[in-house]
Amino acid sequence: xxxTPAPDTIDAIRTxxxxxxxxxxxxxxxxxGTDLPPSAVHALVEIESGGVTARDLTERLHLEKSSIxxxxxxxxxxxxxxxxxxxxxxxxxxxxSEAGRQxxxxxxxxxxxxxxxxxxxxxxxxAERMREGLSLYAGALGAEALPPTAQIRVITGYQTGLxxxxxxxxxxxxxxxxxxxxxFEAGVAGGLAEFCTRLHRPVNAIWTAVQGQxxxxxxxxxxEDLGENVAHLRWFILDDHVRGTGAGRRLLSAALDFVDHKxxxxxxxxxxxxxxxARHLYEGHGFELxxxxxxxxxxxxxxxxxxxRRRA
Numbered sequence: 001x002x003x004t005p006a007p008d009t010i011d012a013i014r015t016x017x018x019x020x021x022x023x024x025x026x027x028x029x030x031x032x033g034t035d036l037p038p039s040a041v042h043a044l045v046e047i048e049s050g051g052v053t054a055r056d057l058t059e060r061l062h063l064e065k066s067s068i069x070x071x072x073x074x075x076x077x078x079x080x081x082x083x084x085x086x087x088x089x090x091x092x093x094x095x096x097s098e099a100g101r102q103x104x105x106x107x108x109x110x111x112x113x114x115x116x117x118x119x120x121x122x123x124x125x126x127a128e129r130m131r132e133g134l135s136l137y138a139g140a141l142g143a144e145a146l147p148p149t150a151q152i153r154v155i156t157g158y159q160t161g162l163x164x165x166x167x168x169x170x171x172x173x174x175x176x177x178x179x180x181x182x183x184f185e186a187g188v189a190g191g192l193a194e195f196c197t198r199l200h201r202p203v204n205a206i207w208t209a210v211q212g213q214x215x216x217x218x219x220x221x222x223x224e225d226l227g228e229n230v231a232h233l234r235w236f237i238l239d240d241h242v243r244g245t246g247a248g249r250r251l252l253s254a255a256l257d258f259v260d261h262k263x264x265x266x267x268x269x270x271x272x273x274x275x276x277x278a279r280h281l282y283e284g285h286g287f288e289l290x291x292x293x294x295x296x297x298x299x300x301x302x303x304x305x306x307x308x309r310r311r312a
């Protein structure tokens with residue numbers, strides 16, 4: 001049986017929650033540095049993840065269908081959101097225009113600066129306790145809406161079976177989307193296994209998204225292989241059924257927070273042309289396309305792309 005919280009604990013959490021609402025701008029004025037209402041800001045951030053429909057927004061933002069329709073109509077009229085036919089032609093999939101991507105990039109920059117300013121006033125230990133506490137509180141608030149097995153947690157560090165599971169997710173996804181085969185799978189497994197022998201070094205880290213007892217996503221920062229104070233973002237992958245849930249943004253944010261905390265001048269990542277949802281996510285977090293070149297390293301010609309995020 002769960003323990004009944006003490007009244008002073010409840011009061012303290014309610015007081016902190018009200019202060020958060022005021023400080024973040026939910027009571028009026030500019031929210032996230034924009035002239036948009038909070039619901040529209042959250043909608044744009046959700047749409048950035050790719051493959052989102054109006055129905056998805058209704059479920060994720062806990063708003064009525066009519067409210068979502070009105071909000072989307074305004075965002076489409078402003079030229080920030082575009083609607084495209086889905087696979088069956090009946091459901092429209094939402095996307096960001098160039099103006100929308102610029103708007104979301106500004107939202108992320110404002111929010112990151114807001115969080116960074118607050119963290120600068122805390123010790124590293126306090127910052128970690130705050131991160132953990134907010135994550136636990138947000139998860140507990142949403143536990144009634146989602147079954148416990150559906151909750152996705154982001155965990156730092158090595159876990160048993162991590163190498164095999166991350167390799168499997170890469171192999172399945174890239175076999176389907178790019179036609180990569182055995183050579184690619186072996187390369188992922190070998191590179192990841194070698195990297196895990198270096199996780200004890202403070203410039204290297206790995207994060208996994210876990211749903212129930214299953215690893216459903218991953219990302220890593222290799223702070224050594226590129227040298228010259230440049231971090232390498234590697235093994236960023238999500239299982240198909242958790243795409244669009246925000247897990248990718250959480251993993252990427254955790255990795256970039258680590259990069260900033262360690263003081264790297266730049267962070268680089270390699271991908272290839274055609275992964276539009278991933279590209280939107282990268283650009284929304286400050287990455288810029290720095291290089292393109294044809295490549296054949298995995299047995300099929302692709303247009304490789306290198307993205308760079310520089311320290312502000």
